[in-house]
Amino acid sequence: MSDDARDDAGAPPTPPSTAVEPPAPSSSDRRQEGRRATERRPTTIRRAIREELAGEPTEDEYAETHPQEHRATPVIELDHVYLGFDRPILEDVSLDARKGETICLVGESGTGKSTTLKLILRLLVPDRGRVCIHGEDITDLTFEEALEARQHMGMVFQSAALFDSMSVFENVAYPLREHTDMDDDEIEQRVREKLAFVDLDPDQVMGQLPSQLSGGMRKRVGIARGMANNPEIMLYDEPTSGLDPLSTGTITRLIMKLQRELDVTSVVVSHDIRSVFRMATRVAVLNERRIAFFGTPEEMAATDDKYLRDFLGGS
Numbered sequence: 001m002s003d004d005a006r007d008d009a010g011a012p013p014t015p016p017s018t019a020v021e022p023p024a025p026s027s028s029d030r031r032q033e034g035r036r037a038t039e040r041r042p043t044t045i046r047r048a049i050r051e052e053l054a055g056e057p058t059e060d061e062y063a064e065t066h067p068q069e070h071r072a073t074p075v076i077e078l079d080h081v082y083l084g085f086d087r088p089i090l091e092d093v094s095l096d097a098r099k100g101e102t103i104c105l106v107g108e109s110g111t112g113k114s115t116t117l118k119l120i121l122r123l124l125v126p127d128r129g130r131v132c133i134h135g136e137d138i139t140d141l142t143f144e145e146a147l148e149a150r151q152h153m154g155m156v157f158q159s160a161a162l163f164d165s166m167s168v169f170e171n172v173a174y175p176l177r178e179h180t181d182m183d184d185d186e187i188e189q190r191v192r193e194k195l196a197f198v199d200l201d202p203d204q205v206m207g208q209l210p211s212q213l214s215g216g217m218r219k220r221v222g223i224a225r226g227m228a229n230n231p232e233i234m235l236y237d238e239p240t241s242g243l244d245p246l247s248t249g250t251i252t253r254l255i256m257k258l259q260r261e262l263d264v265t266s267v268v269v270s271h272d273i274r275s276v277f278r279m280a281t282r283v284a285v286l287n288e289r290r291i292a293f294f295g296t297p298e299e300m301a302a303t304d305d306k307y308l309r310d311f312l313g314g315s
Contacts, residue, residue: 154226216247
């Protein structure tokens with residue numbers, strides 16, 4: 001037997017390891033760690049939003065590139081508006097949108113965001129206060145005058161609200177046939193123009209039915225239809241709802257494109273905070289029937305207000 005073998009045979013057994021496994025975390029420890037993670041989350045979200053905002057024009061930069069429009073009479077103004085049905089919906093709500101701005105309305109469900117769009121469209125009349133378009137109070141307009149005022153507005157609905165039995169061409173052409181004297185050639189040229197603007201190939205999609213399109217394509221057709229009359233104002237009710245991240249990004253960029261290339265004034269109702277912070281010139285937060293915040297995305301991301309911190313943390 002070799003010396004090495006004898007040494008191994010005579011060596012005392014190796015003692016068992018004395019290392020102690022750390023105890024499993026108790027339920028109270030897990031709850032405490034969960035609370036710490038929750039406390040960190042709003043800061044993380046605000047940091048991500050700030051990073052996403054990098055490179056986007058600030059309110060001051062927008063004012064420099066649109067000096068006259070920035071100080072002009074608001075295109076849309078809600079002045080101390082009150083509205084209620086069986087219960088109060090809006091109380092002392094005031095906000096404005098200048099030419100080329102994109103105002104985003106956010107808040108919990110049932111806080112009156114879509115109702116605000118209906119007030120701007122003059123589908124509803126406030127109990128008190130004023131709703132003005134280009135400085136004109138629209139609350140006392142006749143039915144015919146209200147129809148005329150709506151010709152300057154485009155509406156994009158949450159579900160796109162396309163006519164299922166009509167082709168894409170007929171959907172986009174519908175407001176032109178209803179409200180203009182354009183001939184068929186002019187209508188076709190306008191439809192092609194608007195479909196191309198929303199990054200759809202007119203030759204490919206004009207003959208298709210809405211059921212043959214993806215959700216994102218239907219939303220883009222809805223935007224094209226809303227733009228058909230070359231409106232000065234575009235209103236959107238949850239334009240990115242139910243879309244995948246890539247389609248959401250496409251719709252967000254289209255809204256920004258309308259602002260930057262055509263100087264359209266937009267009001268967007270949305271629950272998608274990341275999209276809101278990309279497209280918004282200013283953000284209005286509705287809470288408890290009132291405007292809890294109205295300012296730039298940067299101001300909202302930096303706020304120390306507890307409700308807004310909780311709102312961002314839950315988004």
